[in-house]
Amino acid sequence: MAEKKRRRITVRYALHRLRHIKASTVVILLLLTIVAAVSILPIIYIISNAFKPLSELFLYPPRLFVRSPTLQNFYEFFYSTDVSAIPLSRYIFNSLFVMIVTVAMTLIFSSACAYAFSKMRFPGRKWMFDMIIIALMFTPEAVVITRYLIVSNLHMINTYFAHILPHLALPIGVFLMKQFIDQVPDSLCEAAKIDGANEVRILLNIIIPTVLPAVGAVMIIAFQNVWSDITTSTFYMVDESMKTLPYFVSTLSNALAVASVARKGAVAAAGLLLFLPNFLIFAMLQKSMIETMVTSGIK
């Protein structure tokens, strides 16, 4: 009864609001709807492509939605490694292992580093932070040679270190976390200090829980960096067994020229599988990501 009544009130309220909507609001809503529709198209395309039978995949003009869905592409993808010596599970393990370790360690390093920059006074503090900001300006492509030399000279070629270590220094992560930790009042840390906490405990028990949005954002950034990374597998890995899933998928699509057209279906299925974790992580953390963008004033 009460439920019904409440619903009636909400409906009436919604109608009431609709009646008082302004013309400008209508225009804005319309534009937003168009933008949203356009940006969701690729996602729909990825999903529906994965389920298209071969006949539809090569249809011209292409269709957005699948007519007669099939799981054929997935079978094909999972059996595509039959011809090579490395099972698909190895690529998946490599990807997951590298991703989890990298994201976890990036969080540790970024937050510890940001905490020190934000709450401690030490010589060279400003200078070092400026260096991190400058590092933000370089694209990975600009430093690819130096990075290769470092990785090679440290004898990390063909090891998991080469997968993980270069990703750990995440200037944007340090910067984001620092912006957030700056907002935490100093007295909070001082109260914890007087209560008997050391710096590690202050960071873990007090700082991290209060800057969770930034933690979410850094997680997304770190994840995307490492999950979609093909260059590491291409440049630093010698053995096929050390390479990651995205690399394997890219070889599938590159093989298009020499191998059969049938691979096209496997690539479509792999595309969906690679995209899913991205989607899930973002769906889980999107609230904190948006919060971060709004409050830190950067994108």
Add this chain to the structure above:
Amino acid sequence: MDKVSLRHVWKIYPNAKNVAPAVQDFNLDIRDGEFMVLVGASGCGKTTTLRMIAGLESITKGEILIDGKVVNDLSPRRRNIAMVFQNYALYPNLTLLENMAFGLRLRKMEKYKINDIVSERAKKLEIDHLMDRLPKDVSGGQRQRVALGRAIVRDPSVFLMDEPLSNLDAKMRVQMRTEITRIHRELGATTVYVTHDQTEAMTMGNRIVVMKAGLIQQVGTPEEIFNEPANRYVAGFIGTPPMNFIGGRLIRTDKGFAFSNAFMLMLIPEEKLTPTLVKYADHDLIGAIRPDYMTAKAVNGKGKNMENGFYGTLELSELVGADRYLHVRYNQQNRSEAPVVIRASIHDRYDEGTRLLVQADMNMLLFFDINSGKRIL
């Protein structure tokens, strides 16, 4: 035994060049169980002093002792202190219970003991029904109680409080003032309390330290500070409305010594004449009297009054509850001089512009040196 001692403590900020030190040669002994209030205008160094005791600020020179031990190089957690912050500084992610228990858990106390002591102290503060909530879900006054609770669960040597009431509204402030006093009496814990509010200082402190520009102006009980201020600054800082200062000269008359200027001649009672005061005969000095020790009545007089008073014009009449503050101007020529303020009763209603005869209780008149500002009598 002295619980806390500060010996020749200085604080000089290295980057603040050409600025006076934040704290200069601070000497103070705080007795066991004492409620010591540091009071002064903002920027006078009172908070810096407190933070040096806490260990949150390094000591440039001198030493601080807690329980007879030099603590200069000890970190805050090894000094056995508890602190209440102005903005409460509650951990936003922890429930009130966990906020209060945080320090105990870090000290590896047994769980059942923690629960016992936290719930007992929470009951004492009347917040035991809120312990499952987060800080953001309770009111400002309740947050303040939790901050207080977090300090008192630990039985520290010294409580440090940094303007704990200044974020509360006026009514809550008065309530928490008595609350803190009550808890201090119950626990008998040594407390150092920083405030800029002289009412808090007067009502709460066993002793008060008045500071200005990093220097101690006076240390004393509330009565001493109020009745025997060491200098003009203390006299003007403590008391609402503030003390009246009147420029004049100590002269000899045939009836004895008198304080006089162009508008008044006030005979000084025989018993108040100390040798130090007599030395100021025929010198300029500053007479001072609290608004509470003067009376005013409507009299149409002019010129120089000889009956320990003066004539003046009522410039402003402020009604403050049961009291009425009368602002009386005796010198119409010098508008830059502040008018004399008298605390009268609500019934003493005069129109603005009325001529008043103001009479002072001569036993309550104080004198200050015109140059050094030190009290003569």
